[in-house]
Amino acid sequence: xxxxxxxxxxxxxxxxxxxxxxxxxxxxxxxxxxxxxxxxxxxxxxxxxxxxxxxxxxxxxxxxxxxxxxxxxxxxxxxxxxxxxxxxxxxxxxxxxxxxxxxxxxxxxxxxxxxxxxxxxxxxxxxxxxxxxxxxxxxxxxxxxxxxxxxxxxxxxxxxxxxxxxxxxxxxxxxxxxxxxxxxxxxxxxxxxxxxxxxxxxxxxxxxxxxxxxxxxxxxxxxxxxxxxxxxxxxxxxxxxxxxxxxxxxxxxxxxxxxxxxxxxxxxxxxxxxxxxxxxxxxxxxxxxxxxxxxxxxxxxxxxxxxxxxxxxxxxxxxxxxxxxxxxxxxxxxxxxxxxxxxxxxxxxxxxxxxxxxxxxxxxxxxxxxxxxxxxxxxxxxxxxxxxxxxxxxxxxxxxxxxxxxxxxxxxxxxxxxxxxxxxx
Amino acid sequence: xxxxxxxxxxxxxxxxxxxxxxxxxxxxxxxxxxxxxxxxxxxxxxxxxxxxxxxxxxxxxxxxxxxxxxxxxxxxxxxxxxxxxxxxxxxxxxxxxxxxxxxxxxxxxxxxxxxxxxxxxxxxxxxxxxxxxxxxxxxxxxxxxxxxxxxxxxxxxxxxxxxxxxxxxxxxxxxxxxxxxxxxxxxxxxxxxxxxxxxxxxxxxxxxxxxxxxxxxxxxxxxxxxxxxxxxxxxxxxxxxxxxxxxxxxxxxxxxxxxxxxxxxxxxxxxxxxxxxxxxxxxxxxxxxxxxxxxxxxxxxx
Numbered sequence: 001x002x003x004x005x006x007x008x009x010x011x012x013x014x015x016x017x018x019x020x021x022x023x024x025x026x027x028x029x030x031x032x033x034x035x036x037x038x039x040x041x042x043x044x045x046x047x048x049x050x051x052x053x054x055x056x057x058x059x060x061x062x063x064x065x066x067x068x069x070x071x072x073x074x075x076x077x078x079x080x081x082x083x084x085x086x087x088x089x090x091x092x093x094x095x096x097x098x099x100x101x102x103x104x105x106x107x108x109x110x111x112x113x114x115x116x117x118x119x120x121x122x123x124x125x126x127x128x129x130x131x132x133x134x135x136x137x138x139x140x141x142x143x144x145x146x147x148x149x150x151x152x153x154x155x156x157x158x159x160x161x162x163x164x165x166x167x168x169x170x171x172x173x174x175x176x177x178x179x180x181x182x183x184x185x186x187x188x189x190x191x192x193x194x195x196x197x198x199x200x201x202x203x204x205x206x207x208x209x210x211x212x213x214x215x216x217x218x219x220x221x222x223x224x225x226x227x228x229x230x231x232x233x234x235x236x237x238x239x240x241x242x243x244x245x246x247x248x249x250x251x252x253x254x255x256x257x258x259x260x261x262x263x264x265x266x267x268x269x270x271x272x273x274x275x276x277x278x279x280x281x282x283x284x285x286x287x288x289x290x291x292x293x294x295x296x297x298x299x300x301x302x303x304x305x306x307x308x309x310x311x312x313x314x315x316x317x318x319x320x321x322x323x324x325x326x327x328x329x330x331x332x333x334x335x336x337x338x339x340x341x342x343x344x345x346x347x348x349x350x351x352x353x354x355x356x357x358x359x360x361x362x363x364x365x366x367x368x369x370x371x372x373x374x375x376x377x378x379x380x381x382x383x384x385x386x387x388x389x390x391x392x393x394x395x396x397x398x399x400x401x402x403x404x405x406x407x408x409x410x411x412x413x414x415x416x417x418x419x420x421x422x423x424x425x
Numbered sequence: 426x427x428x429x430x431x432x433x434x435x436x437x438x439x440x441x442x443x444x445x446x447x448x449x450x451x452x453x454x455x456x457x458x459x460x461x462x463x464x465x466x467x468x469x470x471x472x473x474x475x476x477x478x479x480x481x482x483x484x485x486x487x488x489x490x491x492x493x494x495x496x497x498x499x500x501x502x503x504x505x506x507x508x509x510x511x512x513x514x515x516x517x518x519x520x521x522x523x524x525x526x527x528x529x530x531x532x533x534x535x536x537x538x539x540x541x542x543x544x545x546x547x548x549x550x551x552x553x554x555x556x557x558x559x560x561x562x563x564x565x566x567x568x569x570x571x572x573x574x575x576x577x578x579x580x581x582x583x584x585x586x587x588x589x590x591x592x593x594x595x596x597x598x599x600x601x602x603x604x605x606x607x608x609x610x611x612x613x614x615x616x617x618x619x620x621x622x623x624x625x626x627x628x629x630x631x632x633x634x635x636x637x638x639x640x641x642x643x644x645x646x647x648x649x650x651x652x653x654x655x656x657x658x659x660x661x662x663x664x665x666x667x668x669x670x671x672x673x674x675x676x677x678x679x680x681x682x683x684x685x686x687x688x689x690x691x692x693x694x695x696x697x698x699x700x701x702x703x704x705x706x707x708x709x710x711x712x713x714x715x716x717x718x719x720x721x722x723x724x725x726x727x
Contacts, residue, residue, distance in 0.1 A: 013725055069724070073438065073544030076721045084438045092542050101470045113462045114543045
């Protein structure tokens with residue numbers, strides 16, 4: 001069943017060039033206030049299945065929060081419509097409906113009522129809300145005396161305890177201390193287990209990897225990707241790389257005019273062409289382009305393998321074509337679990353190990369001695385950055401390998417543990 | 426532990442710029458409990474941190490009444506006996522209207538935080554101000570009733586039922602203007618200042634501190650503007666309130682007969698109130714439509 005269906009939604013903002021709020025100013029401009037139009041969302045189509053967790057990824061200003069506000073009903077789309085099935089609670093800003101002069105108790109009722117719940121609903125859940133927020137002592141004091149942490153806790157407690165079918169979350173998980181963040185994450189996982197629908201706005205790819213089943217990537221109001229969450233992270237990274245390049249291209253284009261046919265050709269030939277978002281393309285940006293053509297996993301005999309026993313040596317080889325010849329590049333090599341948790345990632349600015357100098361074509365190789373992983377499937381990713389920290393190449397989940405476990409131990413990592421007993425006399 | 430209720434799972438909500446009148450009204454009605462909470466919030470925060478607290482909502486009109494009474498009974502005599510009752514009969518209705526409209530004009534703006542972060546029918550913000558004024562209205566009626574008891578004044582119980590259509594008219598008319606003003610004020614902040622001036626003038630358009638008889642009526646008739654005077658819903662509502670609460674059309678004061686209230690029949694009142702009702706309903710529909718249209722851009726303007 002589809003729980004949120006977004007049908008051809010566009011949202012236009014009219015940004016007045018100046019503020020004309022008084023009648024006099026309007027009259028002076030004959031009722032026409034000078035403004036420029038800005039389309040925050042352009043013809044978005046997206047269906048969100050019941051019981052899934054969907055991430056909305058995008059840079060600042062990509063329209064992801066606008067879309068979330070449209071789903072929540074705070075903003076109304078200029079064109080198109082959104083059909084929401086079921087009760088919806090939004091956590092756009094924790095405790096945004098709180099009135100400082102009211103007590104915690106009154107605010108819980110008011111806030112839950114704002115979210116669309118009846119007094120009877122709230123009566124049933126009041127105790128669990130207070131318990132979750134850990135505020136039973138202070139529930140009858142005015143919330144203006146609360147600390148910001150208490151404020152956020154109460155807001156979160158109301159939003160998650162009012163039994164929503166659909167929960168909208170907008171980067172609120174970044175507030176509060178670590179214990180509270182863990183509590184929020186636990187609650188979100190519990191929600192997933194209960195088969196509720198969650199829509200999460202974020203620009204943290206780790207969060208998408210950890211919690212989302214699906215993701216949609218927005219760029220400048222356009223939906224550029226929807227689908228598998230790991231694929232979407234790749235798409236998002238493409239945007240980051242492409243935007244960084246085009247920003248630089250614009251910078252370079254201002255000083256020199258160059259065209260390069262081969263660069264364009266490389267771009268077309270590449271396996272993952274960066275998304276064309278209508279940005280100015282300049283050859284100088286594409287000269288800084290590296291592509292990975294193959295990924296291979298080899299054991300110590302140099303044989304190509306897909307699975308390797310725990311504790312053996314493993315080489316990961318990336319075949320590449322490069323335009324960044326004889327330039328020092330910093331590499332970031334990472335290993336992830338399939339659920340997206342980082343198992344290993346090297347420090348980018350490690351002068352000893354991470355600097356690579358590439359030729360036109362060849363292999364980048366990472367040797368791992370005595371792989372300490374236990375069973376599971378792991379993904380590798382590679383990032384390359386130039387000395388100014390600009391991203392030259394970045395790709396998640398390039399390929400995966402599996403580890404077979406000859407021991408009976410379980411877990412991620414093989415740790416050599418020696419038990420011992422000392423008996424007191 | 427979260428208790429799951431399945432009853433609400435089938436509810437379907439459509440977010441779109443095109444929302445019908447029926448859907449809007451249904452949405453407001455379905456959130457009536459929120460309206461109650463909002464009114465409670467308004468009331469409990471209004472007098473928070475003042476020593477006398479809620480007593481102000483009764484003391485304020487009582488003081489105002491005392492001043493009006495002093496002015497018109499001793500300084501500028503208007504010769505209306507039991508003027509305190511006559512005055513207050515009209516004033517309770519007027520205060521309900523004026524307080525609602527004045528506070529509702531800024532209702533959306535002062536709740537900008539909510540409007541930008543939470544989804545609910547925004548008309549409720551304006552209606553909460555009407556609800557708040559309604560509570561004060563009831564308190565002022567109590568003050569009036571106590572005054573009547575003290576000075577042993579008997580209202581016109583026989584025509585008490587006239588208060589029902591008058592109240593309905595008053596609520597519909599006030600709500601319509603409040604909804605309209607709260608939305609327009611987001612775009613033209615002058616509205617709230619303009620309303621202060623307008624309400625001051627309007628106050629004298631209704632027979633509250635003077636009586637609708639004699640010279641006034643003949644003057645209005647001579648220039649054929651009586652119809653304009655009576656097409657002010659507030660004038661009609663105030664006259665009805667006085668008719669019921671004050672009751673006496675002609676009063677003997679110091680041996681002379683004083684005309685205080687017009688001699689219109691109850692049928693006349695019912696008919697005029699009916700017309701006012703139709704006009705107010707039309708205004709309310711227009712107000713909700715205008716509000717729905719303007720609401721789309723609230724988040725950008727605030």
